[in-house]
Amino acid sequence: MTFGVREFELALMHRMRDLNPERVEEALREMGASRAEVRAAHAHWTRLAHAPRAPKGAAALRMALGPAPYRGRRPAGSLTCTVLRWTLPSWPGLAYEALLGPGDELWNQWFVRPSGPAASLTLADLAPWTCVVADIGASFPGAVQMEGPAPHHWTVDVPSGGRTYRASFVYGLLQRLDPAPATG
Structure with missing residues (x-):
């Protein structure tokens, strides 16, 4: 099994299912994916995370998602971090962001709004x-x-x-x- 964008999205949904199973089920129907495929994607991603020779951190994200279409820099205290972003089909208008510290160490990964936070929401x-x-x-x-x-x-x-x-x-x-x- 290769691990690409679809599998990465399914692995994310595996964790999201804990809090929002209805929305995940809806997304799986839209993708034509099964619960078994979600479990397999999560298990594969977990195995990769623990395999001694598998890429880690940002390299693992690049392996799954390809080169980041956005690469930038952001100050974090006295350090300057590298920011990588990918768009994912299941979440249009948002980007999956990785924040890298010295030595390309993965410090954080989460969804962001590339245009900046939406203000004035109710x-x-x-x-x-x-x-x-x-x-x-x-x-x-x-x-x-x-x-x-x-x-x-x-x-x-x-x-x-x-x-x-x-x-x-x-x-x-x-x-x-x-x-x-x-x-x-």
């Missing part, structure tokens, strides 16, 4: 698979980012209309929006 605009973490920060002053419960998961508490909602993200892509748990 709670009603926060639809799964259409928003990224930066959109929330740009649209909701006072939003609080937190680590999620698993690798590549983020949560953001979003204040709106006197209430707080919890946005759950996988690879920086919104999966669901729920009332935030009560604190006390």
Whole structure:
């Protein structure tokens, strides 16, 4: 089995299925993919991640997605990082971004909006698979980012209309929006 763009998308969807199984099932129907294909793609990607001779980090992303159509630089504190971006068919208007530190070490990978975060979104605009973490920060002053419960998961508490909602993200892509748990 080769590992290309389709398999990479399916491997991402495997993780997204934890939080948004209905949207993943819809996407699989649109792609003509089966659950078995998702499991196989995830297992293959996991094997590659642990195989001693397989490419790692950004090299693994290049192996699956090809050369990055966008390559740039971004300051991060006292360092300058390399930014790589790919567009993926299942998420038009967004890009999958890899942030590389010194020695091309993969520091982060997630979805971004290449044109910059969408500002002035309302709670009603926060639809799964259409928003990224930066959109929330740009649209909701006072939003609080937190680590999620698993690798590549983020949560953001979003204040709106006197209430707080919890946005759950996988690879920086919104999966669901729920009332935030009560604190006390």
